[in-house]
Amino acid sequence: MTRLINDPAAFADEMTEGFVAAHADRVCAVPGGVVRATEVPAGQVAVVVGGGSGHYPAFAGLVGAGLADGAVLGNVFASPSAQQVVSVGRATERGGGILLSYGNYAGDCLNFDAAQERLRDSGIEVRTVRVTDDICSAPISERGKRRGIAGDLVVFKTAGAAAAQGLPLEQVTQLAQRANDRTRSIGVAFSGCTLPGASQPLFTVPEGRMAVGLGIHGEPGLDEVDLPTADGLAQLLVERLLAELPEGVERNSHAAVLLNGLGTVKHEELFVVYRKISQLLEDAGVSVVAPEVGELCTSFDMAGVSLTLTWLDPELEDLWLAPADSPAFRRGTLSPRPRRAGLTAATPEAEEIPPATDGSKAAAGLLVELLSAVEATIETNVEELGRIDAVAGDGDHGIGMQRGARAAAAAGRAAYSRGAGAGSVLTVAGDAWADKAGGTSGALWGMALRRMGIRLGDQAGPTAATVAQALHEARTAITETGGARLGDKTLVDVLIPLDETYRRTVDSGSGGIEAAAIAAAEGEKAAAATSDLLPRTGRARPHAERSLGTPDAGAVSLSLVARTVHTTLSTVLSTTTGR
Template identity: 65%
Template sequence: MTRLFNDPTAFADELIDGFVAAHPGHVRPVRGGVVRATRCTSDTVALVIGGGSGHYPAFGGLVGPGIAHGAAMGNLFASPSTQQIVSVARAASNGGGILLSYGNYAGDVLNFDAAEAQLNAEGIPTRTVRVTDDIASAPASEKHRRRGIAGDLTVFKVAGAAAEAGYVLDEVVRVAELANERTRSFGVAFTGCTLPGASEPLFTVPEGRMALGLGIHGEPGIGETDIPSADGLAQLFVEELLAELPEGVASPKGRRVALVLNGLGSVKYEELYVVYGCIARRLQEAGVTIVEPEVGEFCTSFDMAGVSLTLFWLDTELELFWRAGADTPGFRKGLVSPRPRVSAESGVQKKPSSEAVMVPASEESRAAAPRIVAAVDAIAAVIDAHVEELGRIDAVAGDGDHGIGMQRGATAARAAAHAAVEAGAGAGSVLLRAADAWSDRAGGTSGALWGVMLRALGTRIGDEDAPDAHAIAEGAADALAGIRSYGKAEVGDKTMVDAIVPFVETLVARVIDGEQLGDAWDAAAAAATAAAAATADLLPRVGRARPHAEKSLGTPDAGAHSFGLIATAVAATLTRKDFAR
């Protein structure tokens, strides 16, 4: 288990601070992550990678000459926020455009896609390549739904080398896409991992058994078997990966592959080398030539006892870039020429240097703002009270980070709301500030979606008038529309949407019928809570829980459950006389 920490909610921030302090010659801090500490050639493509913390050396440990120019580093097992990604990309930009690359997880897709759109709108050409190497997470017919695990390394390495070689953005994208198409991984686990502050691992494996097809976020495997010998594990890995060859590779015989044997945290190097010897022999028997294999820890999962094998099927161009030199804190290969350091004066501040100008508000709106703050306080309090429960529910088929992510987001929103009121903000601006703080601090899918919801509500309420029941109901409807547009989930997918839809439908209908907001909200909260509980009977159709759908039966969706808790907590802050019709 993870034993050494201070405040679990600050763990990711503190590990980044320590990482930067330990590697000042390689990285420098920026808001949202790290960028290279050395100068880059102007007009070259900048590779910006990222994802949740807890996977070192992914992602910050791969920043340096030969691989990435920057890494956006989110909370534990949670995507970095859109703001973090944009901040890192701006700081990493060399003038030749940005390539964003990351593992294919729902929260990362939401936030990186939003960052890509924002950067392009700012005039910084930006493209994306998602890594989809894990063959256990979806069938070959649905490769686009596969998640990224240790195969991140091969894609990042090749894309970074192409950028170093002077390829333009379109060509770097082409090479990265080809590398992803030719990368396949499969992993196993013997024990789960334990997040800082948690008393139990995210999943367990019976003594003497091995989970098949693990994820790197504590997701349980898709099956179990007895723990084999090292040679038996090598046979499993080779058989699984040779059974699915990428397009253009008709047979393994005579082919050249790069290989990554990855330890996930607790399997020792000595064990990895025993397994590698068996893998090398079996691949040789299949007629495969191994090119510069890598054995070690490249994409971990805290203290998980697990191993994954990645095969990267090479052509001449890909092999050239795989062999190219790299010098990062967590990965070194070949020789890299010395690079001048970036001056300290040119560093990017970790926090914004100034607050945004407060929008003028009417006296009525400012008078209503404390009511909004009371609601945000209630949200933070109910999340604090249920943080462990939310993590436990999420860990059944997901990654277990929902509780701590919601706590970070709600705590940040509370602080931002109080600061906004003290600065004289109106009701709408209080919600807008809370929305930005929530999404930025929480990251992940829930952070992005709660930011969308609060921003939609705040925009509808505005700062001109005191919010009434109709404005709030319309804002809730706007929030639902934003969630559907941004997250793409619908009722029945086993997500937060299953609770939001009945909440909004009930609230809007009752307000239209003339009920006061307090009564209408009570009924809507009850509908959301009942719908959240009913998600226990659903199979997830989207998100990280999808590959483990059957495991989630009998357990409600964590996002829907937290929404029900929040709706109920806010109801207690609404007295019947607060809002007129």
């Protein structure tokens, strides 16, 4: 377990601060992550990688000459926000465009795609390569759904080396994509990992057994077998990967080989396993090129390993062997480069607050109380939300909601103190939620609050009817962006009943508090009913059966918020009216 922590919600930020202090000669902090501290030639393609924290040396440890120019760092096991990606992207761009590369997870795709659009709108050319090396996460017929694990190192190294050669963005992208298409990985675990501040691991493996096909976010394996010997494990890993050769690849080819420790398997054990892997690959006719044995993409204290094969052609082999110098991965020698000038980690200035009417400002004060109440509710339930999420997911939902709710409440209070109306309080809170929470959930909550704020505006006090319209627009934004539908076992299973019930109750002539009470009750029923559903989207999808009997964490958190809104409204309004 992770023992050395302060506030679990601050773990990722404090980890980044310490990492930068330890490697100030190579990296510099910027809002959202880290970038190279040394000079980059003008016109060179910027390679920006990223994902959730908890996987060091991925992603921060791979920033340096010949590798990545910047790494976007999300919260523990949660994707970074779109704003973080934009911030790091702008700090790295030198006129040659940006290649974004990251593991193929729903939250990462959602946030990086949103950032890509924003960067393109500002005139920067951007391309994307998603890493999809994990053969256990989807069949070959659905390879686009596979997640990225330790194979990301080869893809990032290929892109970084190609960029360092001065190749244009289109060619850098094609080479990185080719590396991904030729990369295959498989992982196993002997015990689960424990998130900072948590008392229990995300999953357990019985003594003498081994989980096969696990994910790097603590997602349990897809199969379980008796714990083999080191040679037996080597044979299992090699046989699985050799059974799925990329199109056009023969066994007697050159391959980059990565034997990756996931957290607590020591180098000595890895070398014992690699001894047999090397023999098996040689017997199969594979020519191994510059193998890597060690911690390359971890999962906190998970006891496990993964094996990666990247089938190299001559061009990819040259890029794999090219020099690189980063905190965690070095190859060959590079000439010293001067430190970048004028790079600062200054935080963005606060946006101007639009003028608001007195009625809207009064409503803004009520919204600030609601945001504070939501923050308190999430703080109370953070551990339970994490426990629910860990049944079939990665267990980060509680911490993500905690970070988002804290940021939203603080941003709402600050905006209100500067004279913001109701709409501006919600839009500012939504942006803060998305930025600090990260992940799919953070992006969707931020989008919902922003959409509601835009609908309410700052020129009139909200009514039950306009709140109903705002809630419906939030629903539309989430369903259109996230793609989830009723029955997929997501927060949408609560959001749609909430929206429809509130709107129907208001249309029948009821007031806002009564409608909120009825809608909250309907939301609680809907959240409980997700226990009987199988997830059809997100990280829980490969472990659908495990989630039966447990409600969806996102659905539960939304129902908690809905009930908190009703309770707070009832208390505040009854106090102000004397009822």
